[in-house]
Amino acid sequence: MSRQSGRRPRARKARGASAVGRRFEAEVGSVAHGGHFVARVPAGADGEERVVFVRHALPGERVVLEVTDGTDGDRFWRADAVEVLTPSPDRVTAPCPYAGPGLCGGCDFQHVDLAAQRRLKADVVREQLRRVARLDVEVVVEAVPGDEAGLHWRTRQRYVPLPDGRRGMRKHRSHEVVEVDECLLEAPAGPSYDVEGRAFEVADGGFWQVHPGAPSALVGAVLEALRPQPGESVLDLYAGVGLFSRFLLEAVGPEGRGAAVEGDPAASALSATNCPGLLARPGDVAEVLAGGLPGAWDTADLVVLDPPRAGAKRAVVEQVVARSPRAVAYVACDPGALARDVAIFAEHGYRLASLRAFDLFPMTHHVECVALLEQQPA
Template structure:
């Protein structure tokens, strides 16, 4: 039974209680892998469905004044794009509380998943930036260990999986929208070698998590993170791995950040090279690679524009910048800074000389922020520096649209936009935008 905070009178004066079941007509897709229906005028966000379906859904939250949340328990009228879920552990046949998270679009035909992602991106750009876009979401070729059928169903692509550990030591993904561990027998989104090596049937009593990593070169690594006295996750010991993009090799720590899809690093590497306007690029300018990680995108710029390139890669993770210094060593004009991006840019805005400002005005900036996006402070700092062009790599369409709107306030216009389906069978989409004054 719901508490008083879980009950809410709807706009017709009726009350609803968590656990109640409603019949809903689903009309649209929303950001975050959920879908929109209405119950007597009130918005209801529903999971495990899609536009065009009528479903029976169980109410999970009725405390918000403007919307409720619900989980599909039965499809009464199916959309033609519905397919059997690619992961039985996340399928509709399971109770919503026991469905594994991480494949929230797995019940939708792959081509239609891309159309829904396109709609979310286009809607965000229109609402937040006033931009009408005909962007499409491009498929990405599945990587090295996939079977011929994998490319058609969007499985076999994850090279990194984190398994969570419950109090009894059992491992698995979290249930959708919760922190409850769901033991599973397979990982269909995972690279096949990773799936085979994942210790799904083992127990890790007292551990915080188990990361399974399948690098381009070498064997699959299983990294067990222990808990400290406060129950927080301890860092795992440094484990060197090598990743290959085209003919270039990158060194990094197995627990460090790297793109998850088997083909994602090369896709973004090539896309950044193609997105930069060569007529606006000055290799001697104060070019920047912000949130640079281990140097993947700075190297993409270097391979595109040659060994005379000057570029500074900025990253707050000291271990990542150590590797970036190695990975970018062949470019004499490449430097690496261990710093928060906002602090680094603040120093440039505050301390740059007139000559340095001229080089900043001629610069190309590669901006690859975390999921929350760059945000107003960093956008304002970039606006003050005034680079010639900004290549924005985004993993969240709403954050991207917000930041494009903020950049417009500094005179920047969206010139090109591409989107890639780097996360099949999930709601996530990767975008690359070119902005210039």
């Protein structure tokens, strides 16, 4: 399952005078991966332009942008749109008073109509697959039941504690904190660990999808893609507590078999509890696969890959294709990592047969995809 990274950007060595605080008037171009939009501003007397990644904007708008990160020696800058001169038809008033330049950094798209948010996310997925994997794929980002017009879906929420019981949220790419009364993404209730009538045990603080509709949507997409048959063998990688393993084992039946690999030992142990008959192995996925699983468990007709944001990467992909599965379902929370790994699969004769995308993180730039990779005939 996808894991959100909590790492802060590393400090960079300054390469020239700081550009922070400079303002420019610019026309906004296309959406870019990461929740911002591309603009270009004059960089010097020679007429050369510099790329600026702008938050709080929309394609086609004319804005006043203020640089928030960058120096004269950088190839690109980051900025906020602090004034909108020509608004897009897709612009709306942000429902949250803490969304906007210099405020809470948790949401990228509160100023964007919800349907337009999904079109922007589809554009990013499509562009990453075109640029990195050289594929032209039609992408539609699907709404998922469980939120309220894009709000009240985070079943796990973290605030920064402040004195006197107050709380806050961090600014974008910063340790600075904005005091808030509430986050409008927070769900009224915590997570449910029941999925399609099956109960799962999850450790306190253990990973589970935060959108209430996510587990059912992802399980349905994986089963639809893989079409598991009785008697087949399945391999669930980055398996968490066994969400996909549970349903795949039911589908392949008593004549089939399933193995799961998960880096978190506690989650791996729970996957065995949640999925009777599952062979659960804790450890680094690439290392476990390279070492081999016992006997017949080391083969797989079907594979599920649900890596963290960095993706599976070459070592894992090559271990997967070495087992010659007929189909692989790749669950991805980062379109760039997905595109890179799809390209690696293509090197080994696996084609992208289908792709579904889900809006599991409304008001943010994040999007979840389920890609089906199938072995091409020799």
